[in-house]
Amino acid sequence: MRYAMAIDTKKCVGCSDCVVACQTENDVPIGYCRDWVVEVTNGTYPQLEIEIRSERCNQCSNAPCVRCCPTGASHIADGGIVLVTENKCIGCGACINSCPYDARYSHPDGYVDKCTFCIQRIRKGLEPACVATCPTKCMYFGDLDDPNSPVSKMLKIRKYTTLIPEAGTEPQLYFLM
Amino acid sequence: MREEIIVSGRANPYIDPHLNIWHWQIPLYLFLGGLAAGILFFAGMYTIMGKEKAYSTAVSKAPLIVPFLLILGLIALFLDLKHKLYFWRLYTTIRIESPMSWGAWVLMLVTPLSFIWAAIKVREVFPRWDWKFDVLKNLETFFMKHKLILAWIMVVSSVILGVYTGILFSAFNARPLWNTSILGPLFLASGLSAGAAMIMLLSKDHAERTLFAKIDIGIIAVEMFLIVHMFMGFLASTQVQIDAAGLFLGGPYTASFWIFVVILGMIVPVILEVLELRKYKIPVVIPALLVLFGSLMMRFLIAFAGQESRWLY
Amino acid sequence: MASRRDFIKISGLGIGGLAVSASAYGFYKTLADTPPDGTKLKINVTRTPTYCEICFWKCAGWVYKNEDGSIWKVVGNDEDQHSNGRFCPRGTGGPGMYYDEDRLKTPLIRTEERGKQSFREASWDEAFDYIADKMKRIAEEYGPECFALLTHGSGGDYFGTLIKAFGSSSIAAPSYAQCRGPREVAFQTTFGEGVGSPERIDIRDTRCLVLIGSHLGENMHNGQVQEMSDAIDKGASIITVDPRFSIAASKSKFWLPIKPATDIALLLAWIHVLIYEESYDKEYVEKYTFGFEQLKAHVKNMTPEWAYGITTIKPELIRESAREMANASPSVIIHPGRHVTWYGDDTQRLRAMAILNALLGSWGRRGGYYVPEKVDLPSWPHPPFPTPSRSWKDAFPDQFNLAYETLASGICDATVPTLSKACNFKGWIVNGTNLLKTIPDRRKLIEAIQNLELMVVVDTMPMEVTGWADVVLPECTYLERYDSVRVSPHRKPAVALRMPATEPLYNSKPASWMAKELAKRLGLEDYFSWNSIEEMLDWQFKQIGTSLEEMKKIGVKTYERSYDDLYFYPGQDVEFFTNTGKIELYSTDLANEGFDPIPVYTPHEEPPEGYYRLNYGRAPMHTFSRTANNPNLTDLMGENAVWINPKVAKIWGITNGQYLYLENQDGIRSTFPVKARVTERIRWDSVFMVHGFGHDNKKLSRAHGSGASDSELISRVHMDPIMGGTGMRGNFVTFKFEPAGEEVAS
């Protein structure tokens, strides 16, 4: 089993619903976030193009944040989801420094928090909150080992990229182009 | 024009506008660790070489402050932790791939070692010291007997500690400025140089001071070589590392790095030490303090600039 | 080697007695067996139905509560056609409205002059007595017709009943004269019916979506954004006409970066191409329309080349995009827009859009405009309302005859006494509309307010408008109350229930309760003869075959259509509700009223040297000014910025992120500085900002002083002569780097 997410940049409108949905679903305190939206504009008026990406932890297969964690708080759970066990985390910040995507944040309670692919929801058969809320339905989630999962299907028919694959992290967040 | 904005999210002070999770605590911790490693290294080495009497400051006097340095360092590390009450989790596991983890374990080894070393040296420096209890006295004689083994362990572990202070940064592929294998040797060298400077500062003996001045000049030469090498490596690498090096080459950290670390922390002390060797009257505190200061600044600047360097995407 | 416990003792001592050692072992024991993956599971969550009040799309959803009854999250109801189970960011951030600690907490009565924002707290009884007293006096002295209701939002239903029972018919929402009024009039005069809300457009099945301004994706009207995305999936092409590179433009096959205020020329040129290339839907036009020959003659010389000189859009692009529409016809939508009060000739622009739709045969066709249906919900029986002897319309005897709704701006105008106005208002209830941010030309608005003998404001937040009230009534948020049944039209008729998820916080109350209490004091209790709102809702639901009990479980009930199909069937005979019974390409209504029966292009004023046209719009995470203090949504976007083209920025030496002031053509300078966003997405002749920021009520801890207000810079209004819409895009601003001195403060 290998969970992954694909985001269609052709449909994403940058509305940030994914960000609030995550905040409320996962009780992420105001002022913090597990996901965020980036907008890149290239060109000169009127020859312009915009790429919008909803970003979050890439649930890297080769996760530096897990490797550098001194306590084992950062670990890889079923389906390759990278998680942090709150009561093992000492808040040393090593994993925050080790993530090339800045995907982790220091929770005001001291431990480090990040996107969990909403593991509590997917265990119940639900989609992650951001995916389930996105008004443009531009996010696809599922198991890469299952050829019929929404994410596998999209990756089969669409061109995609990942973010800085050259950092060697083997990210599992795909951006459909 | 290219415009890249974060539309929303990330209003997180540790991460935006740039990563800022490690403040003064970690660089201070690394400086103190490096300095401690430097002192222990020289103490061990001159013990093994049988120069205990000749270089008593290096072997006996300076190591007395090491336990304090390490405890201060550990306090700094502790202050960096944001989930403090779970501190002990560090010692419930060993993570070979995590420099933080083996740093914690190396300190766990070096700190008691430094206590023991200080304990067997304390009566040399303070002759009226009395251990009061027999157990302690027996322990002292026990360790005295195995001093040479202790010295060997100390030399090896202090090198590990010194290298660790650099590896902690260089293990982070995510921060291009840190992502160079040169940081290990460079921080080791900087720790040794700081150790030598500290010995110079404490030593009343002219021959010992001269020796350590010479050692220091040598180490600083190595450091300068490593620094040049490091920047050449960056500039010959990918755009992200070129940008990272740019922080020190024209970017916001340029002045502080070259003035405080290289000029005041290396070049000026070398000149002063050379002058002193040429019998000019130079108060030894000046070059020694400058070296210590430069070594501290190097850690601060590399810690801060490193967190500002990032991959482009 | 030291054991773990010893080590902790050492470090514990080191940090000066922090009591780590004593508890450390206990910690280890209790924490060791909590779940290893750090995920928190919520158990015993409960949910209640609601429909969202953060904007007027009214998505139905569920409010989830934690075990302790606190509000956790709001999500869409899967059965709801407005939301399809997905809320937009504003709706998802709805709990922030409830948790906002700056909310109005208790009734307030003004203690100093209006606008000073000084109030004393009052009891509900005291507040109601005060209001009822004044209302009675106004009725005696001037007549009950001199009382008006300005409302935007659900509570308006109850206050509406109250005002009508009181004897006035002057009830206005800013969503008409400041928003979709020109569109409704244009479509009514063309097709005999308005567009309505939610818009009756079949985006999900369209093959070509044409957006004139309409910035879907920033404008987050949920169903439309969702369907636009569906259409992209199905390969539909999008054509966007917008001077700004909007998000929708970035998703478009054709973006036409039009010179602002010249859309009518483009639309006429498109009509020209469709007619003279004979690519319009001939059968449809023949069967259903009136005035084709006049139209054909009218646009004869309005070629793409002619339009190029006006709009700066290349003739080839105009032709190609027209062909794109023709190829998709009839599954093509010239989107009717919503906020269309731009330049004063808005009804005519919307007429041109309606005509285009007619030529493409999209009205009543799949992928075009569908035929909506809504549930016919009876209202709770009440005595007939008295017939007022006058209304707002008497203040404008020969004007706006085609406006079928009341003009909020008309009520303001009629409040300032002049000899010529037959109806002067003396009292207003303002419910759920922040007039100072909503109605342009603030000076005139304030003059109107100063002429009132009573101004009651019902709101949830301390806003600009509450500062001008005599009495402020704190309404509880939509998450804490019942409201009227939602009966909006859609593909299938449906109803939705809003019920309280929790008790109201503080001393706030629902509008329904306030209106009933006031009615009692005015002797109008017969109009509110229900004992509780539950009783009334249950009665209404029972008339349509359900009940309050069932609705509490399902939230939304969708019915099968009772008449017609969603689309015209081939060859269907359709009688349109126009004078001619046909789709009027040539409008007899407009001709009768003395307006151009077919749209013509008239040039508009351009910004003087050193000034830039003030363009404004939406950001996806905010609704006007109502969300500007919402903790969840300000976290996403805390202030607006003024978009400036890099070339302009260079001339002025403005750097990205720099704060500056804007000053308009009338010398009005923004109260607060605003951040410059230097971006290619805006033209060099305009600047853009998101509407709704720059609040000056200090009680808004997050919104106060964050960003600048477009509203205060819109002091010049281009009134639509046909229906009284307030065109707001004819204002020009320049950059200033200092706050205004006393002399320009207004």
Ligand SMILES: Nc1nc2c(c(=O)[nH]1)N[C@H]1C(S)=C(S)[C@@H](COP(=O)(O)OP(=O)(O)OC[C@H]3O[C@@H](n4cnc5c(=O)[nH]c(N)nc54)[C@H](O)[C@@H]3O)O[C@H]1N2
């Ligand atoms: N997130 C969010 N969504 C909302 C709302 C909200 O407050 N927040 N409000 C809702 C309401 S009530 C309404 S009425 C709608 C309004 O939303 P729309 O009906 O989409 O409003 P417009 O005025 O068409 O949109 C503004 C766009 O018009 C462009 N524009 C400016 N001048 C011109 C011009 O001369 N010609 C053309 N072709 N384009 C021009 C601007 O650049 C901008 O992109 O949004 C609704 N949706």
Ligand SMILES: Nc1nc2c(c(=O)[nH]1)N[C@H]1C(S)=C(S)[C@@H](COP(=O)(O)OP(=O)(O)OC[C@H]3O[C@@H](n4cnc5c(=O)[nH]c(N)nc54)[C@H](O)[C@@H]3O)O[C@H]1N2
């Ligand atoms: N300059 C400028 N002016 C505009 C527009 C623009 O884009 N620019 N847009 C125009 C358009 S399209 C429209 S539709 C109008 C919208 O105009 P309004 O509807 O007046 O918009 P808001 O400014 O959001 O004001 C809403 C008020 O309702 C309050 N409120 C929110 N929820 C509740 C509730 O549950 N109960 C009660 N009683 N009050 C509540 C809020 O606190 C706020 O004070 O503005 C128009 N005016």
Ligand code: SF4
């Ligand atoms: S909710 Fe969907 S459309 Fe909106 S920003 Fe997130 S991914 Fe994009």
Ligand code: SF4
């Ligand atoms: S994105 Fe960052 S936090 Fe997530 S797995 Fe990769 S390195 Fe770790």
Ligand code: SF4
């Ligand atoms: S902050 Fe927590 S999760 Fe991150 S490396 Fe340190 S202990 Fe591990």
Ligand code: SF4
């Ligand atoms: S998957 Fe869940 S935790 Fe991750 S960003 Fe989406 S909502 Fe947040």
Ligand code: SF4
């Ligand atoms: S579109 Fe968004 S804000 Fe409007 S009603 Fe729906 S969820 Fe609420």
Ligand SMILES: [Mo]
């Ligand atoms: Mo509107």
